[in-house]
Amino acid sequence: MPELPEVETIRKQLRTHLPFKVRKVRTSKVYESIVHTGRPQLKDVSIEEITRKGKMLIFHLDDKRYLLSHLGMTGTWRVTDSPLKDKHNHLILEGEGKTLNYVDYRRFGHMYLFNKEQAQKKLNELGVDIASKEFTLSYLKEAIKRFPNRVLKVTLLDQKLFAGTGNYIANEICALSKIHPLRKCSDIKASEFKKIFEATHKVITGAIKSNGVTFQGGYQDTTGDKGQGVMNLVVFYQKTCQMCKKTNVEKIFVGQRGTYFCPRCQK
Numbered sequence: 001m002p003e004l005p006e007v008e009t010i011r012k013q014l015r016t017h018l019p020f021k022v023r024k025v026r027t028s029k030v031y032e033s034i035v036h037t038g039r040p041q042l043k044d045v046s047i048e049e050i051t052r053k054g055k056m057l058i059f060h061l062d063d064k065r066y067l068l069s070h071l072g073m074t075g076t077w078r079v080t081d082s083p084l085k086d087k088h089n090h091l092i093l094e095g096e097g098k099t100l101n102y103v104d105y106r107r108f109g110h111m112y113l114f115n116k117e118q119a120q121k122k123l124n125e126l127g128v129d130i131a132s133k134e135f136t137l138s139y140l141k142e143a144i145k146r147f148p149n150r151v152l153k154v155t156l157l158d159q160k161l162f163a164g165t166g167n168y169i170a171n172e173i174c175a176l177s178k179i180h181p182l183r184k185c186s187d188i189k190a191s192e193f194k195k196i197f198e199a200t201h202k203v204i205t206g207a208i209k210s211n212g213v214t215f216q217g218g219y220q221d222t223t224g225d226k227g228q229g230v231m232n233l234v235v236f237y238q239k240t241c242q243m244c245k246k247t248n249v250e251k252i253f254v255g256q257r258g259t260y261f262c263p264r265c266q267k
């Protein structure tokens, strides 16, 4: 699933094609399961800027509307010279000599074409973006204390608190901060908040630098490439812990999500 670094990679790549004037819009037969605001009226509209909050891409249009795009499990925006022939291509925005294709074979992605107020309301559902300046140590402390009875990993996955995280990020944050993913939030020690904060920073900056992380059949960027970030992982999808290099990583399920940890490094 694309998490913050993967969405950021796609955003940066898409931005190089801006401004993008849409000349023709085409949709698949099942686009409505992704685009929730009706047939997108985007003809002759220009995409001026693309920003991001958490895992939500925000296309700023020159008519003061916003196209919000969440990639779900398998969504991506592919940039091609002519429309991509793929039955999972659900929204095709043809420009002059370039086409933006929203490809999503499992169709868990979401899109909304909104005015400013509606867009703001939707974005307010998200917590602070973990790559933004607003994500501070004191914010992180408050966010973790918010649900004292939850286990740490579940809180780290909460988009209302940590916008942009996902399963691999949450696993890796627990690992790099040497905390067992099942530790209760109320048991996190004062000295550990800083470790979690620094680990968050390390995981996302490392993954952004390597253009995202791919797992089987998953994420592709706008050119169809898979990121190199899998090389940086210390426990997620690893057999041996890459921190101590000698202990087998254990896998459990927390809220149906595969959860990996090193029993030696994480207490």
Ligand SMILES: [Zn+2]
Binding pocket: 241, 242, 243, 244, 245, 246, 247, 262, 263, 264, 265, 266
């Ligand atoms: Zn270890």
